[in-house]
Amino acid sequence: MQTLFRLQGGKFTAYQPIHLYRKFTAEKIFSGRAMMPEGSVLIVRADGTVEAIVDRDEAGEGGQYFEGILSPGLVNCHCHLELSHMKGIIPEGAGMVDFLLSVVQQRNISEQIILESIEKAEAEMLANGIVAVGDICNTDFTIRQKSKKNLYYYNFIEVSGYAPSVAGSRFEKARGLYDKFVSIGSDASIVPHATYSLSGDLLKKINQFQQNNVLTIHNQESDIEDEWIREKKGDLTRLYHQLSIATDFFQPQGISSLHYFLNPISEFRPLILVHNLFSTDADVQYANQLFSQHNSQLYYCLCPNANMYINKKLPDVDLFINNQCKIVLGTDSLSSNKQLSIHEEIKTLQNAYPHIRLEQFLQWATINGAEALGISDTFGSFEKGKKPGIVLWDEDVLNVKCLQV
Ligand SMILES: [Zn+2]
Known part of the structure; x- marks a missing residue:
């Protein structure tokens, strides 16, 4: 189940057109090396290249919320x-x-x-x-x-x-x-x-x-x-x-x-x-x-x-x-x-x-x-400049789904 989250402001709307980025957040985000703090948002460019993982108040408007865990491909x-x-x-x-x-x-x-x-x-x-x-x-x-x-x-x-x-x-x-x-x-x-x-x-x-x-x-x-x-x-x-x-x-x-x-x-x-x-x-x-x-x-x-x-x-x-x-x-x-x-x-x-x-x-x-x-x-990881794909795991790790490869 996915819903949109909306917050005002943040560095990814202040000086960049929003359509350049896709924003993903979930119950948990695994960066490839560690679980990120709650409320983190993964920001990728339209072609899937990672831009950053930021705190929700820095992420700006729009984005998709997923139940489960997001990980790199x-x-x-x-x-x-x-x-x-x-x-x-x-x-x-x-x-x-x-x-x-x-x-x-x-x-x-x-x-x-x-x-x-x-x-x-x-x-x-x-x-x-x-x-x-x-x-x-x-x-x-x-x-x-x-x-x-x-x-x-x-x-x-x-x-x-x-x-x-x-x-x-x-x-x-x-x-x-x-x-x-x-x-x-x-x-x-x-x-x-x-x-x-x-x-x-x-x-x-x-x-x-x-x-x-x-x-x-x-x-x-x-x-x-x-x-x-x-x-x-x-x-x-x-x-x-x-x-x-x-x-x-x-x-x-x-x-x-x-x-x-x-x-x-x-x-x-x-x-x-x-x-x-x-x-x-x-x-x-x-x-x-x-x-x-x-x-x-x-x-x-x-x-x-x-x-x-x-x-x-x-x-x-x-x-x-x-x-x-x-x-x-x-x-x-x-x-x-x-x-x-x-x-x-x-x-x-x-x-x-x-x-x-x-x-x-x-x-x-x-x-x-x-x-x-x-x-x-x-x-292998959500780090700037990489294009690792995004995978969604359900909460109990019983299923995976590919969001973006
Ligand atoms: Zn073999």
Whole structure:
């Protein structure tokens, strides 16, 4: 329910024509960093660029009042838009290996269905208040939709290849895909899939390429990942066997998957670790210390609904909070989620962790996400000159609505 509020005077009528501005106020306004004092008014230009957040008596005449909470547009730091046609195909609770095998087997679907599903999934994200996405790409299927620039995408061109002998060819293929995304004016970087699908040679090539770009990797999504890296055993042997991937070159490392991945990194750049479902206190402390020593940014992306879908387990959110981690949120793909909604991810975490304040969740979904993708000059907060979109949350955080993207 929205009503107009009217007050006389104020600096936004004294010397500026009123029609230049749109004014929004609500029960609460979350700036991207904090809840603003009661009675604050968000003032944006006609094109959505933020002018200021001011006190109501400074706001001048006119404006819209909303019941609920206004926040900047939401940032989805981990998605695979190209897998949108797989909604509802893989049974819940299948576990990591069967999930991965299903994804590999389901990639051969008609292009028309893939493209239609991508378009529909993007519309769903927009309706759910998402304005920016970190999107994993193994193909160019999403290019057509992304060229419409309906929302912002950071394209993570994913590369995998376990045998050191394929490092060169796999990297070149990723390089070709990278060039395609860059040619439509989209931001992109080449990133590794996961430690268990990556050779040292391939990681070296990735690290030597575009060293300032953001890196991301699926990290400790399942306990079988650590089991493999530490001891070279467990259910991942079934994946390698079924996909005929030779593993003779790999020696058990006796350390966790995250330690193993971070050990050879010499060029530090912003990194988004995705899932972290089985990360331990020791893992997180080691990673945080390493990145802080190298003055580089490290983000932990949580995808709780996908974790429930595949592994029936939620990430240990308190572990990341207690270690002062920068947390961001992701939906993962429709192959392991019923919807693409950051709001639904927050609802799941709120139910499991009722002691975490709403402001904290909102910060992960807005400014932290924008910083992780390197786009905080435009997105993530209501600060002058940014154009972050405006989202309305109802009072109980049960629904979101996009006011302006
Ligand atoms: Zn993923």
